[in-house]
Amino acid sequence: MAVYLIADVKVTDEAWIPEYAANVHDIVHNHGGKYLSRSGNITTIEGEGLETTLVALMEFPSIDAVEAFVNDPAYAKYRKARQDGSISRFHIIDDTDLAGSIPYLPKG
Template identity: 70%
Template sequence: MAVFLIAHVKVTDDAWVPAYAEKVHDIAAKHGGKYLSRSGNITTLEGEKPDSTLVALIQFPSLEAVKAFANDPEYAPFGKARQDGSVSTLYVIDDTDLAGTIPYLPKASG
């Protein structure tokens, strides 16, 4: 089951950005992660505009793979730098349909 890491990041000190942008996608790839987007082009269609500099969307093969990426010792200094130089919210969703009415998505359990 594919899962998607969604990161809303508001950069407060951009010193960490160049090294993070250069290296972290390789660390994610080591765990099966593939960036689908890492963009600052955020268009609000409804509701409040997010207070984010960028939003990243990364597909992983499983929740375990995302956790392995997040806990990878190679990622640790980059994650710490991001945390120190931004306000970030990261969350993971799977590829299921809660209502179970979209035929090409698995129905969510529970």
């Protein structure tokens, strides 16, 4: 079952971004993941906007693959740099439909 990692990041110090952006994609890929978007073009169309600089959406084959990515020793220095230079929230969602009324999604 596919899962999606949503990274909601408010940058507080931009120093970490170039090295992170240049290297983390390969680490994500090593764990079967791929970026679907990594964008700062955030438009709130309902509700109160977030104080977010960027949102990244990544697809992974499983929760285990996401956990392997975030705990990969090769990612550790980039993770620490991001954490030190931002307020970040990472969320994992699966590909299910909680209500169970969308026929092409598994019932959640």
